[in-house]
Amino acid sequence: MALQKITQVTGRGVFIPGDDIDTDRIIPARFMKCVTFDGLGEFAFADARIAERNVGRLHPLDDPRYKEATILISGSNFGCGSSREHAPQALYRFGYRAIIAESFAEIFFGNSTTLGVPCVKMHQRDIAGLAAIIAHDPSALLTIDLNENKVTLADVDFAAQISMPGHAREALTTGRWDSIADLVDGLEEVRRRAANIPYLSI
Amino acid sequence: MGKTLLDKVWEEHSVRTLPDGRTQLLIGTHLIHEVTSPQAFGMLRDLGLKVLYPHRTYATVDHIVPTDQRTEPFSDPLADAMVKELRRNCAENGITFFDLTSGNQGIVHIVGPEQGITQPGTTIACGDSHTSTHGAFGAIAFGIGTSQVRDVLATQTMAIGKPKVRRINVNGTLSPGVYAKDVILHIIRRLGVNGGLGFAYEYGGSTFDAFTQEERMTVCNMSIEGGARVGYVNPDETTFQYLEGRPYSPKGAAWEAAVKRWKNSASDKNAVYDDIVDFSAREILPTVTWGINPGQAIFIDEMIPNPALLPEKEQATAREAIEHMKLKPGAPLRGTKIDVAFLGSCTNGRLSDLQEVAKHIRGRKVAQGVKAIVVPGSQGVSAIAEKMGIAEIFREAGFEWRGAGCSMCLGMNPDKLLGDQLCASSSNRNFKGRQGSPTGRTMLMSPLMVAAAALTGEVCDARNIFSISFPDKA
Numbered sequence: 001m002a003l004q005k006i007t008q009v010t011g012r013g014v015f016i017p018g019d020d021i022d023t024d025r026i027i028p029a030r031f032m033k034c035v036t037f038d039g040l041g042e043f044a045f046a047d048a049r050i051a052e053r054n055v056g057r058l059h060p061l062d063d064p065r066y067k068e069a070t071i072l073i074s075g076s077n078f079g080c081g082s083s084r085e086h087a088p089q090a091l092y093r094f095g096y097r098a099i100i101a102e103s104f105a106e107i108f109f110g111n112s113t114t115l116g117v118p119c120v121k122m123h124q125r126d127i128a129g130l131a132a133i134i135a136h137d138p139s140a141l142l143t144i145d146l147n148e149n150k151v152t153l154a155d156v157d158f159a160a161q162i163s164m165p166g167h168a169r170e171a172l173t174t175g176r177w178d179s180i181a182d183l184v185d186g187l188e189e190v191r192r193r194a195a196n197i198p199y200l201s202i
Numbered sequence: 203m204g205k206t207l208l209d210k211v212w213e214e215h216s217v218r219t220l221p222d223g224r225t226q227l228l229i230g231t232h233l234i235h236e237v238t239s240p241q242a243f244g245m246l247r248d249l250g251l252k253v254l255y256p257h258r259t260y261a262t263v264d265h266i267v268p269t270d271q272r273t274e275p276f277s278d279p280l281a282d283a284m285v286k287e288l289r290r291n292c293a294e295n296g297i298t299f300f301d302l303t304s305g306n307q308g309i310v311h312i313v314g315p316e317q318g319i320t321q322p323g324t325t326i327a328c329g330d331s332h333t334s335t336h337g338a339f340g341a342i343a344f345g346i347g348t349s350q351v352r353d354v355l356a357t358q359t360m361a362i363g364k365p366k367v368r369r370i371n372v373n374g375t376l377s378p379g380v381y382a383k384d385v386i387l388h389i390i391r392r393l394g395v396n397g398g399l400g401f402a403y404e405y406g407g408s409t410f411d412a413f414t415q416e417e418r419m420t421v422c423n424m425s426i427e428g429g430a431r432v433g434y435v436n437p438d439e440t441t442f443q444y445l446e447g448r449p450y451s452p453k454g455a456a457w458e459a460a461v462k463r464w465k466n467s468a469s470d471k472n473a474v475y476d477d478i479v480d481f482s483a484r485e486i487l488p489t490v491t492w493g494i495n496p497g498q499a500i501f502i503d504e505m506i507p508n509p510a511l512l513p514e515k516e517q518a519t520a521r522e523a524i525e526h527m528k529l530k531p532g533a534p535l536r537g538t539k540i541d542v543a544f545l546g547s548c549t550n551g552r553l554s555d556l557q558e559v560a561k562h563i564r565g566r567k568v569a570q571g572v573k574a575i576v577v578p579g580s581q582g583v584s585a586i587a588e589k590m591g592i593a594e595i596f597r598e599a600g601f602e603w604r605g606a607g608c609s610m611c612l613g614m615n616p617d618k619l620l621g622d623q624l625c626a627s628s629s630n631r632n633f634k635g636r637q638g639s640p641t642g643r644t645m646l647m648s649p650l651m652v653a654a655a656a657l658t659g660e661v662c663d664a665r666n667i668f669s670i671s672f673p674d675k676a
Contacts, residue, residue, distance in 0.1 A: 019519050020395055020495050024633040028640075029614045033266060033280035035240035035287050047640035076515075077396040077429070080495070081633060082612075083331040085238070085347035106399060106431050107331060111347035167222040167363060176221060179361035180249065183353050186217055186226050190254070190359055193217045193228055198463065199324060199452075200230055200258065 005175040006116055009098040010143045011070030014060045015131040016045075021074055022081035023108060027090040040086060041093030061094065065138040073100045073127060073134075078119075079108025088112040098144050100151065100162065102127060113168045116177050120144055122151065126160035133158060146173055204470030206367050207323075207436055208402050211342045211467065215325045217359055224361045230324040231341075232259045232354045233310050234297070236266060236288040237614070238329025242351035243291040251356040256296040258358065260319055263288060263302065264309045265614045269577050269604035272302060281615065308580020308606040311335040311548040315419065316582050318448025321460070322437035323467030327354050332548050332630065334425040337434030338418035339441055340467055342402070344431060365432060366400055366476035371407035374483035379665035381558075382417035383550060383628070383648035385409065387489040387499045389421075389481065390428040395497040398430025401476070404469065405435050409483045415444040416554040423549045424630050427496040436468040490535055490661060491632045491646040493523030498632075499646070502663045506533050526634055527643050528622065536662055538645070541623035543574040543656035544637075545601070545649055547611040550628035551579030555649045556587050560595040562650060562668040568600035569659035575602045575617065577609040601656070613638020626655035 031043040049059040060066050072091065078101035079087060088111045091099070098118045112119050122130075133140055133156055141154035144162065146169055151160045171177040194200045205213075217226040232255075234242075239261070246253070253259060266281035276282040285302075292299040300306040300313055307313070311332055314320040322340035326333065331345035346360060353360050372385060390397075403425050410418065418435045425433025435441075442461050445451045452460040487501040498520070500507070508531035509520035524531060529538070545551075545559065556578065568574045576596045578584035584606055587593045593603050610617040611629035618638025619625055625637055625644050632644035645661060654664035664670065 017518075018522065019515070022495070022631075022633045024612075024631070024636050028635050029265075029612045030638070032237055033278070033284060033614065035284060036244060037241055047635045051640060077399075080395060080429070081331070081427075081631060083238070083329065083345040083347050085241075085349060103396065103399070105396065105429065107345055107347060107426075111349065114347070114349045165363070167224045170222040174221070178349065179220065179222075179224075180349075180353055180356065182220050182222075183226055183357040183359055183361060184251070186220075186359065187254075187357060189217050190226070190228060190357055193215070194255075194358065197214060197228070197230065198459070199321065200228075200255075 003116065003175040003178055006118060006172040006177065007147055008143055008145050009071065009118060010141060011097060012066070012068045012139060013071045013073050013130065013134045013142050014066035014069035015073045015134055016060055017075065019075040020077045020080055023079055023084050023087035024081055026079065026087040027084065032084060032086050037086065037089040037093070040090040041095070044090040044094040070095055070097045071100060071142055071144065072096045073130060076102035078104050080105035083107040085111045088115050088117055092117055100127065100144070113171065114178055116172070118144065118146060118164065118172055120162040120164050122160055122162050129158065130160065203474055204472035206404060206469045206473045206475065207340055207434060207467055208342060208365070208367050208404070211323055211325060212364055220361055224363050226359045227325060227362050228359050229327045229354050230258060231319060231326045232358070233314055233326065233328035233333070234259060234261045234351065235310050235330065236263045236284045238348050238351055239291065240284065240287045241348045242355055245349070245352040246355055253295040253297065253355045254358045259297045259355070260300070260314070261288060261292050261297055262300040262307055262310050262313050265608045265612065267302070267607040268615050269607050269609050269617055272605050278616070305581050305585070308582065309548045309551060309608055311423065312551060312579035312583065315339065315415070316448065316580060318445050318451035321445065322441060322464035327360060331426045332423050334431065334433045335419050335423040335548055337422040337425065337432060338415060340434055340437035340464065342432055342434065345426060365402040367404050368398065368401040368477040368479060369404045369406060369475040370479050370481070372405070372409040372481045372483055373407040374409060376409060376483045376486065379650065379670040380486055380488060381648040381650065382413060382420040384486050384489045386421040386424040387491065387496065387646065388486045390424065390497050391489070391499045393428055393479065395427060395495050396429040398425065398428040401430050402432035402434065403428070403430040404475070405433065410435055414554060415440060416552045419552070420549055424496065427630060437464050438468070488648060488651055488664060490651065492527065492529060492535060493520065494526055494632060494634050495519070496630065496632060496646060498523055500535060502535060504535060506531055506535055508532055538661040539624065540572065540626045540655045540660060542619060542625040543572055543652050544610040544625055544627040544629065545575070545652050546577030546579065546609055547629035548579065549630045550649045551577060551583065553583050553586055555628065556583070556592050559649050559653045560592040563599050563653050563657065564595050566599055566657050568656050572656055572659050574600065574656040575604055575610065577604045578606050580606045610637055612636060626652045626661060628652045
């Protein structure tokens, strides 16, 4: 199962302002009554988008200016709450290939990385700068470089440092971001370890 | 140098270091339910993999199950399909399924412990973030995503980095009318909703020593709301007494050997922690969330915050919360009208939660216009509650007594808020839209506070409503 090595993601950005954006908001529970992940994309941020529409506004995900965006940008503790993998699945299927945020909740970060969607941390100050540039020019092209640990823009003099836990960078850049292959490789040792643990060998 | 329980369990369960530097960690017990397992089984089939240890896998149905009309087919065809899918996957793989007809169905984090499946010194995983609950037994328990459910099914392991450990001490005696729920809401308020990121929380101190297992479970349950994926309490006599005689607990000589191992799994007296935080039990009052995340909480006698007066970083979310919750900054929290009262969930759906409320509400009635529902956490809890007359006390008072499941905690079944109804809830999340209606509003609190709100129709101090004496009014 050869996975793509992910060292860079290039694309347009869309900013979703706010801290502590939870996975219930990213994909409300009523859309999780499914046995596959098919079709989840259209329901990303469903209730937030409906709420904006109801008051005659456009949520960034419905704003035609950001239709081409493949990089989502947000605040701190992004993806907090429920462990639902339906959340990064919905974002991926909506069209996002990377997320930049001030910080990420742990389970969401892991779920996202396993799908090959890099989650990179950026300082609030730089996020604000990036958001302003994108608001001015939605076609601005961002490049997230996982080896250089920075985000740059194609036609604008902007460079911001980003960070990611070493194991995630290692996994993404070497094409091992879905750990199932590595875990299966260890099956012999799993059986050996389990045989030495009393509550497992009973 | 002493070791923490986390150190000991990690050492025993580490299989090897993976190429990316993380640990391949053996997961001794895998709990599954109908929402996060179907895709995982599908992935196994696609990959041509089998379930490695079906005998270490246990299933229940909880999130989508109706709490009123529970005979199949369910009125919701999607929910019906999910239960059948789980049943099929369990049957095909030889996995024990606490099905609706078993008498043991219920919320996964209530079923595991009451069956004696949750044990000290073990690792546990489940596709649900409140898996941290099982840490109350001195287990290292992780909430995981669906791909990780696949990993555990196929290899009985997951790829995970070892967390740091923050020791949280709560010392002293809780005041009357202050409960385990208030303790964890207080801790999250003080440490923040992402304060625990990268940490396992080890809870201790005299307050925890005195807690029952059910109280410890309430606290560990909400560790994730504080950003800590793992939360645990060191096992002790209270833990062993709870587990003795349960269906999956060891018996006879195996029991003696297990207790010895369990005692040894506890953190050493000279264990070294990455951080230590101390709280005084006496400072904790009945706590209620006013906002849209569990950290936005205040004591019952406080005023709704004014966003402009909060630290700058908190202001935007606070404004959003005030707007969603339709509250007035500076107004008292007390007196906020409620529409719905929900008693249940993996946080507070256990026998002791229901018992404590029943003790105080006997002979009183739910307020006009309030919809109050009680959802026991499992069929086991429900059966005992019926036998003890607890169910009847609730029914007499005008609460709807329902079948076991997650119910209104997340509104995946028909138990949802309507419009912008405000719910006094014993659950664990108050996110926007959490309880099934996008404009619905949730206030988290202890079971007795939910009951007080149900009887009066408004958020109020349960200690007044139920004449629970204050410690300094001797």
